[in-house]
Amino acid sequence: MTIKYTPEHEWLQIEADGTATVGITVHAQDALGDVVYVDLPAVGATFKPHDVAGVVESVKAAADVYMPVTGEITEVNEALCDDPSLANTDPLGAGWFFKVKLANPSELDALLDKTAYDDLVKNA
Template sequence: MTVKYTNEHEWIQLEDHEAAVVGITLHAQDALGDVVFVELPEVGRVYSQGEVAGVVESVKAAADIYMPINGEVVEVNEELRANPALANSDPMGNGWFFKILIADMAQFDVLMDEPSYAKFLKSI
């Protein structure tokens, strides 16, 4: 499965040619510390790339979750809402935030791959 990254520290993984899963990166959860609350987007809502789609709060700070590409939210992770610590314990797996139907695949294609994201992290 193809995973891409944003410079706001979200990841997006293709599930098939029109659906993808979105979450926060290991770097983001490390920076935030212990996550205590997540605000997830509304299912059925269409977001534009870069639009705030949720919030994650930790003992240290709160951070917006940005929509990595244009799309419609089709599912949210209710398990994460009930157990926000999943964002820390398994941010790239069970700690996913939401699933979307992709509106513009070209936006996905230009996001960072893993080596580019690793290089980006060294530059900040």
């Protein structure tokens, strides 16, 4: 299992079948505070990197969730819609946002590994 990160604080867990699960990082949910609402993309929607794929709202602010790669949404986390606080309590697990079928796996090379992401956050 490979995990990649974006400078905009999304994470991707890459699966062997060419799909990726996407969510927001611990840093992002810490910065947002208590998440109260999420707007997720429609299954079947296609996106390019940096397209806005969703919105997360907290008691402090609203933030866009950006698509890290080109692909088609194959699943959304309905449990997150019912209980947005999952983005706070388990951002790297049960608080995932959506799954995407990768159209161009080479785009993953442009994303950050854990060490590079940790350095980005530490120097922010």
